[in-house]
Amino acid sequence: MIETAKVHKHAVVIGGGLLGLEAANGLKLRGMDVTVVHLGPWLLERQLDEVAGKMLQKSLEDKGLKFLLQKQTEMLVKGESGRVAAVRFKDGMTIPADLVVMAAGIRPNYALAEKSGIYCNRGIVVNDTMQTYDPKVYAVGECVTHRGIAYGLVAPLFEQAKVAANHLAGYGIGRYTGSVTSTKLKVTGIDLFSAGDFMGGEGTEEILLNDPYGGVYKKLVIKDNKLVGGVMYGDTADGPWYFQLLKDGRDIHDIRDSLIFGQSLVGDVGHAGNSKAAAMADSAEVCGCNGVTKGTIVKAIKEKGLFTLDEVKKHTKAASSCGSCAGLVEQILASTIGGAYTPAASDSKPMCGCTEHSHAKVRKLINDEHLTSKEAVFAELGWTTPNGCEKCRPAINYYLISTWPHEAKDDAQSRFINERAHANIQKDGTYSVVPRMWGGLTTPAELRAIADAAEKYKVPTVKVTGGQRIDLLGIKKEDLPGIWADLNAAGMVSGHAYGKSIRTVKTCVGAEHCRFGTQLAMDMGVKLEKMLFDMYAPHKVKLAVSGCPRNCAEAGIKDVGVIGVDSGYELYVGGNGFLQLYRLEGWYLERTCHWLERVGLDYVKGKIVEDEDGRKALYAALRKALKDAKDPWATSREAEAIKQFIPIKLEA
Amino acid sequence: MNWKLICKLEEIPQLGSRVVHWPERGKIAVFRTSDDEVFALHDKCPHKGGPLSQGIVHGKRVTCPLHGWNIGLDDGQAVAPDVGGCKKFEVKVENGLVLIAE
């Protein structure tokens, strides 16, 4: 085709689908005069609705392509030289052609299967396990028909292959139930995205945004308060986000009024889901922890053929430290590989490379089957590694001890070093020690004890943290038990500044001292912090209490915030039982904000505000889980536990 | 080969480690797997020198606590796509005692 483009003029592309348009664009760029002939009423009628199809046609016409719609080809006319000279249509019209490209759809070649007596119907027919009518034969790919559909994109085929592999390996679990596909056109300068049931119809509602002048069109199709499909033209930055909502089946009723404007208007949490991926410059830094630019990520994806977030993490290190750019990296992945990218529903993403099972599945099993050890989980769910990895072990340990408190045994070797050593590891291998100051309150005696300990152990750095307490940094591991003993003796306990756990309750001085105070902020802060002492959670949890709406304790940006007002208290977000719901339903390493974004505020309100019995039960369960909490700094000094702090010394 | 006694096997937790200070050779991390195999590596991650002894042990690997590189216990090499390695020491278990080669 490239050779022909150099010496001939007229190209005719038959078929205005994805491949046809990409081919037509390519030939046009190589200088040919291109006409696209299409049978349907508008372009890409399987991917776009009429409005978007017309917009696409207009912008391709502006690039110089010509279109003949609803035209049926009758024959290719042979010229004197023996090659094609023209294309004639049913209505008698004829146009010149030196090159004809047929892109009129795929037809799988299943002759081999059919000859072998395997039932075929526009493809090799398979069931949900990818088995054909001959039980000894499995089939995957473009050649199969599953529930009446043949897929022509790689993403669904990957899903099929996974299921088939699972059955071939004799695991006997996993079903392929069909794929919702999304489409992106690879013609530069034209952004379009579509997914799911974008036409709508009986029982569906539509939200439209149409700016023909600005070249932007968005349509979202909603059914029973859930997103079931959408088309976007001109501005597709939010495509992957909509696609995720669709796959998750997330109830969108609480974000409906701003849904069409995209994720940033719905409420962007951190930079977890920035929808700027496509527009970012290659030099822009994506991962601030490891200094990885967009260009580096795109290059790795293209050159190494990466398809999943996990692969990108491993190869580029982006999103592999604090993880806050994971959403952005996922979007870069989506915009780089286009239709080949299919996010799994959030609750079915595998936990890690050791298993196919998701956090949701593992936790449910731990609860339903009353599992109380990691070994039981590994055995029950067919883990592929002997004892998991650094990703799944801490998660499973948390699920076990949060589901079966006082019953499942906490496994120290499944905890990250910080939670094993009850101090934060620093870049040089030393540790930092943060004693608890309930509600940010301290006394001269405590300060004196901290100062003494700092001098005795030659602490190089003493710093006041944002959590209203004092951090002693640069302590050798073998000195930890000693410094703890001194702090314990002065009445201080661990501040859990190292844990996926309750950290601090920040307070303002409140009605105790402040002339504006309406409620006792310090008093409430201390009570809350004492109540939640030693509470482990999916991620760190920070609270704050302010005495009046001036909000000096910055309560609005905490996991749970309390602001005193004259008539009582305002909660942002919170309530009895709220933290327990998070502890039981948030996935490991998912902070409250991301959990809330995933399940929706309405869901949580239903469980806490509207369900009095449920709320009380959650609160009681939290109290029960936290009863008899002991100071880990004291228990770590007991005979067996102290060993890890003591190095073995060999004689020279 | 001469062997030097480190400690009893039971003094290293399964899927855990102990740090050994050896004046001539520096800090050594001694690991015990779930099936009681024992390995010893220089306690210095090939990435930025993190203390491998403090990592999570799984299979025959340890994950460095600083930035999450995985290091093979049996060869001291970083697991792909990371590249690098650290020194490995010969160790063995005899009659419940852990010994290291001098």
Ligand SMILES: Cc1cc2nc3c(=O)[nH]c(=O)nc-3n(C[C@H](O)[C@H](O)[C@H](O)COP(=O)(O)OP(=O)(O)OC[C@H]3O[C@@H](n4cnc5c(N)ncnc54)[C@H](O)[C@@H]3O)c2cc1C
């Ligand atoms: C030009 C073009 C662009 C595309 N762009 C995209 C895109 O951007 N994104 C996307 O998701 N999808 C795209 N696709 C679709 C995607 O490439 C296909 O859906 C996918 O490759 C199908 O995979 P498969 O394994 O089922 O079949 P194939 O990739 O066709 O593999 C079938 C293999 O079987 C071999 N074979 C056939 N018969 C026999 C036999 N009797 N014995 C042994 N071997 C045999 C063939 O040689 C071939 O290697 C594109 C397709 C085309 C043609």
Ligand code: HEM
């Ligand atoms: C791995 C990543 C992180 C680690 C290890 C970490 C660790 C810490 C520690 C030890 C403290 C002191 C807490 C205390 O006094 O108890 C702290 C405080 C704080 N951190 Fe982080 N942090 C991390 C990521 C973040 C991120 C991503 C943000 C913001 C987006 C953040 C915002 C804060 C704030 C605002 C405080 C002050 C808290 C307060 O006032 O209560 N941290 N962090």
Ligand code: SF4
């Ligand atoms: S939040 Fe209100 S009560 Fe608290 S210190 Fe500020 S002004 Fe005073």
Ligand code: FES
């Ligand atoms: S020092 Fe070990 S991973 Fe960076």
